[in-house]
Amino acid sequence: MKNVKYVLAENGLTSWHIVVSWDAPEPQKYAADELQHFIYKISGAVIPVVTDKVEKRGPEILVGPSNRYKEYEIDLDFEKLGEEGFIIKTVGENIVITGAKPRGTIYGVYTFLETYLGCRWFSSKVSKIPQRSKIELPEIDDMQVPAFNYREAYWRDAFNGYFAVRNKMNSNKGEFTDRQGGKFKFYxxxxxxxxxxxxxxxxxxxxxxxxxxxxxxxxxxxxxxxxxxxxxxxxxxxxxxxxxxxxxxxxxxxxxxxxxxxxxxxxxxxxxxxxxxxxxxxxxxxxxxxxxxxxxxxxxxxHTFAYQYTRKAPKYVRPAKNVIVRLCTIECCFSHPLEECNVEAIKRAEQSKTSFLDDLREWSRICDNLFIWDYTTNFANYLMPFPNLHVLQPNLQLYRKYGVKGVMMQGNFSHGGGGIMAELEAYVQSKLLWNPDIDVKKVINEFLVGYFGQASVPIGKYLEMMHEAVKPYHMSIYDMPDAPYFTDELLSKAEDLFDEAERMADNEEVLERIGNLRLQVTYTVISRMPLENPSREVMIERFSRELRKYGITEIFERRDLQMSIEKMKTSRYCRDRSGLYRVDYRM
Incomplete structure (x- = not known):
């Protein structure tokens, strides 16, 4: 590492201490414990956690506000941090990691572990914790404030509190403990x-x-x-x-x-x-x-919605200061950035002449607390590919440009899920919700390598191929498997890439992840297959066993799995499956 100024640990030994205030709230103590835990996992060194009542014994990592600030003449402007920002800063021989209450300090610790020590938390079950005999650091002066006050990747795996907090989400659905600082909570x-x-x-x-x-x-x-x-x-x-x-x-x-x-x-x-x-x-x-x-x-x-018939902003009345309006993108095209495409992939029942961009501009002009409800999966066909990674960044940059304060990105939130790269979507969305200016290609590549190992190359080619396929078309959240961007040739190439990925799998765990993802191709192929094809029923039975193997409980929004499988046997597409939907559900 260039410009090394600090050595945190070497050969399992350390002279450092982690310091918290003697009266620190639980989230601050939790941040210190997590810092200690992951430094130990990386280096084998245990850095003691002490309070600021203990006399200084060497270089220190100050986690959260403490009385050491005055002693070390540390002057930090907490006003700039908003509700959840943080500062990571080297001061003399010490390191300060501190942030706004209650979660800013926690986010600072995870960013320190991620940015400066190389940790990654790709999903609730898959992470990358590097092994080092020596932890070296340069001088650091890093202040971050999230782009949005409320950040939620609405995928089942992302509800895991450890995944969510480590990726700096304060999701309403997040299963956080009190020590993890709570969340942005709706009733x-x-x-x-x-x-x-x-x-x-x-x-x-x-x-x-x-x-x-x-x-x-x-x-x-x-x-x-x-x-x-x-x-x-x-x-x-x-x-x-x-x-x-x-x-x-x-x-x-x-x-x-x-x-x-x-x-x-x-x-x-x-x-x-x-x-x-x-x-x-x-x-x-x-x-x-x-x-x-x-x-x-x-x-x-x-909170209320600007949704479907209420999407267009009113001319005169203004939302009160304590009203949150959540503007919904349900009709939009999701294969092109919103700022570049006014096409509505789903026709609005109300004959409004305003585009989504028009409505966003107007709501941002009159509303102090504008949130977005975005959509990031196909709700009629949960297992069908939904190649949208290329629009996430420009859309979130657009929301930030118009002063949006909170974003929820709705994916497959069922108890099963899977088969649709849910973990990648949740991971990339979590990073963009904090900072829409990240290097998205780098983040995606890091995920693929960390999640699929050597098989990341054919999986990456598959994702790139699918994203290129949708660009000439306007993709909606209710498209069918006979959408023009899916062709037999495309799906055949996809099968070849998955065959290659399976041959390259490092181990059984990676092979299972590949098999789970491959279900989206299998589902699309079966759904396009003529009913009279003699192989169809056998393929559906095998597909059904695979779904249960991977714990998938829904392939259509809000529908029982067995009922959905029976519907697949008698009809090709979701639009042909009578009685498929009901509306009595909770999110």
Whole structure:
């Protein structure tokens, strides 16, 4: 290493100490313990962890704020760190790793281990911890602040608290311990109208609480009447009950159900026509809920969607200071960067003339707390390839450009998952959510080598081939296996690359990872195969056994695996499989 200034450990020995404040909170102590643990795994040296009440005995790594700062004349500007930033800095013979509370110091420690000691955490089960007899360091002056306050790669493997915190995500779904610093926590962070005012409970006696469509109040797949004062009171009381039930949440959701059928009564229609958007009634209503909540709970936020029929920003009403609006990309093309492609791969039910980019600009102009709900898998065909890695960086850079404060990237969140490179997606997304300017190709290559070893070369060629294939087309999150970018020739080449990868596998674990990933090609081939092909049923049975071997529980969103397999036997594509979906689910 050039410009070596510090030797942390050599031949299992060290003169250093890790210092925490005598009254340090648990996340700060956890950061110190993790630093000690991984330095030991790297070098065999155990650096003692002591408090700042202990007399100095040699060079120190100061983890978090402590009384040593005054002694060493360390002056740090914590204001610049925001809510989760950190500083790694060499001062004299010492190293300071400190950050904003409660998680900044933890993120600083993991960045120190990653950037300066070479650690990587590729998934919940696969990591790279280098072995060194000597740990050398240069002078360091590294301050980082995340691009987004809320960062969530919504994949099952990424919910693992150790993976998430080590990759600096504060995911709502993250399974964190208190020592890991907690998370950005939502209460019911999805569609909640029916939770707040259940149609089953109220429609028979109060149909006026629900959508009026063509002059008639409807119960099936309905929304709320947002100009009804009783509905407002029920929602306010419902949110207050949620806060009492779980006061640890940052955000409480007041959001439309996951379908259309907005209310068109005279009062609702009047507001929406004036505002030029159905977000007019939504934001007017949510602001009133937020105002009532702020009077008693000034530190809580109310969340709602700009989704489908509410995606377009209103002309006049502005979201309140304690309202989070989450703009959703569901209709967008995911094979081209959003700033370069206005095509909507899914046609909007509402005949709006605004593009997603138009809507992003307008919401960013009027909303102080704009979040994004992004989509990073094919929801109709979980196991079908979804080559989108090339658009993640430009899209996140776009969100940052327009002042977005939080991003959730929804992938396959089922209990099984797999077969779709979920671990790579989660890893790359976690890195980009912290810093959208990273070298993405380097990150992908590091993952492939760490995850697949020698087989990373054919796997890398496969991924590159798939990404090139989708570029001439507009890819949606509901495309079918007969999409024009999938051809028999392409899939045949993919099979050859997987054959090569299996021959090059370093060991059985890597061979299993390759087999898991190969399921996406197998699924696509079977789905394109004519029903009368005599090999089809045998292939489906073998495919079914492979799914269970790898613990995969869903191949279509929200559907039982066995039912899905039976549907595959009788029809080729998801669009042909009647009764495939239901909407009674929780995220």
């Amino acid at each position: 019911n962070f999805h569609h909640t109208f029916n939770d707040l005012v259940p149609v089953e409970k109220y429609f028979s006696t109060h149909p006026e609480y629900f959508s009026e469509i063509n002059g008639k109040r409807v119960a099936e797949r309905t929304q709320l009447c947002l100009t009804n004062p009783d509905v407002l009171e029920l929602c306010i009381q419902g949110v207050k009950e949620w806060i009492k039930k779980d006061p640890t949440c940052n955000v409480y959701s007041v959001a439309q159900n996951d379908w259309h059928n907005f209310c068109t009564c005279e009062k609702c229609r009047e507001i929406d026509e004036r505002e030029g958007s159905h977000a007019g009634t939504m934001i007017t209503f949510v602001n009133k809920v937020a105002e009532a909540i702020a009077a008693e709970y000034p530190d809580k936020y109310i």
